[in-house]
Amino acid sequence: MKCDPKLINKVCDYLGGDLNSEPCQIIKEHIEKCHNCDIFIDKIKKTVEIYQKADSCDCAPENVTRNLFLKLDLCEPKKSEHSK
Amino acid sequence: MEIAPEQEAQIVRKAQMGDHAALSQLVSLYTNRIYRLALRLTGSEQDAEDVLQETFLIMIKKIKQFQMKSSFYTWLYRIAVNVGLRHLKTKPFKYQHVSIDDPDIERVSSMEAQEWPAIDYDHISRKKFRKKLDSAIEQLPEMYRTVFILRDLHELSTEDTAKILNITPSNTKIRLMRARNFLKDHLEDLVKAEAII
Numbered sequence: 001m002k003c004d005p006k007l008i009n010k011v012c013d014y015l016g017g018d019l020n021s022e023p024c025q026i027i028k029e030h031i032e033k034c035h036n037c038d039i040f041i042d043k044i045k046k047t048v049e050i051y052q053k054a055d056s057c058d059c060a061p062e063n064v065t066r067n068l069f070l071k072l073d074l075c076e077p078k079k080s081e082h083s084k
Numbered sequence: 085m086e087i088a089p090e091q092e093a094q095i096v097r098k099a100q101m102g103d104h105a106a107l108s109q110l111v112s113l114y115t116n117r118i119y120r121l122a123l124r125l126t127g128s129e130q131d132a133e134d135v136l137q138e139t140f141l142i143m144i145k146k147i148k149q150f151q152m153k154s155s156f157y158t159w160l161y162r163i164a165v166n167v168g169l170r171h172l173k174t175k176p177f178k179y180q181h182v183s184i185d186d187p188d189i190e191r192v193s194s195m196e197a198q199e200w201p202a203i204d205y206d207h208i209s210r211k212k213f214r215k216k217l218d219s220a221i222e223q224l225p226e227m228y229r230t231v232f233i234l235r236d237l238h239e240l241s242t243e244d245t246a247k248i249l250n251i252t253p254s255n256t257k258i259r260l261m262r263a264r265n266f267l268k269d270h271l272e273d274l275v276k277a278e279a280i281i
Contacts, residue, residue: 054208
């Protein structure tokens with residue numbers, strides 16, 4: 001199936017927005033019929049999910065945090081008060 | 085640790101009055117987030133540490149000027165992004181300029197797109213694989229990279245991202261869509277090269 005260029009614009013707009021939100025009715029109806037657009041959107045969502053997962057694996061190493069507080073001349077709060 | 089906005093505002097007010105414990109709390113609250121932001125932006129642990137330190141030095145110096153008109157994190161992220169981008173300007177760009185286009189959905193349609201299998205989260209947490217993901221982010225020109233980092237990795241809203249980068253919300257959406265599409269294409273190649281998901 002060849003996508004209507006107007007629909008492609010709408011799909012692109014959705015792809016630059018909040019992917020967790022429900023797509024508008026026009027896109028919903030389109031992806032029900034258009035398998036390729038459905039797959040395309042799914043791949044974009046998975047890409048974001050994978051990058052988020054990978055990013056969450058990183059946090060500031062202990063020595064970096066220690067150096068930071070030394071540089072700022074501040075006392076590091078106890079562990080329980082640390083950021084995520 | 086996340087805290088409620090009212091609680092954070094209270095800590096900010098104390099920090100503005102020179103309370104060292106409050107300043108420490110703010111630094112501690114945002115250390116990991118700013119470090120991750122700087123790491124993704126610069127692609128280097130050493131540069132990320134430099135950006136982290138400079139960001140908080142500026143925060144401490146200027147916190148009295150923060151007028152509570154926006155959220156504290158928007159203000160802090162703006163400092164961090166500016167420091168990070170300034171830092172990047174002093175470094176040669178590691179990659180060749182890449183072309184960032186809108187998704188070519190018509191081409192995808194004609195390619196008989198195949199679904200990706202379920203995600204293997206264990207594979208994603210492996211350092212070697214994460215380095216490959218990072219290299220794709222580093223290939224994105226700054227204007228796309230910053231939007232992707234703020235919107236997708238730090239989950240800021242389109243409006244906050246636009247304010248931080250001083251661009252319009254619609255421009256933010258266009259840049260994000262192109263960045264996501266570029267990273268998807270890169271990931272598609274990885275999917276073909278190794279059974280990662």
